[in-house]
Amino acid sequence: MTAPLLPPSAAPDGTPRAPAGKTPEAQRAAAQAFEAQALGALLQPMFEGLGAGNAFGGGAGEAQWQSMLVTEYGKVIARAGGIGLADAVLREMLKMQEG
DSSP states (O other), X not given: OOXXXXXXXXXXXXXXXXXXXXXHHHHHHHHHXXXXXXXXXXXXXXXXXXXXXXXXXXXXXXXXXXXXXXHHHHHHHHHTTTTSHHHHHHHHHHHHHHO
């Protein structure tokens, strides 16, 4: 005997689940990821003037990994509370969901 097939939105006991991306945790994570991306884009120009000859320049290795470093800076800032962008994005997501 095989178990009945349940829709992906149902738990094994048959109770309905929130669709993926609709849980408050998933929405918060999406808003925080957006803030991290925006912060990374805002931080990128800060590193553009650094070259290999400057005191803080690291040559080809730095140029290769710099974008990843800036992305991580954005993620860390967003996780630490950011600049409030994630909260604003989350509020707008909830408004759109209600309407």
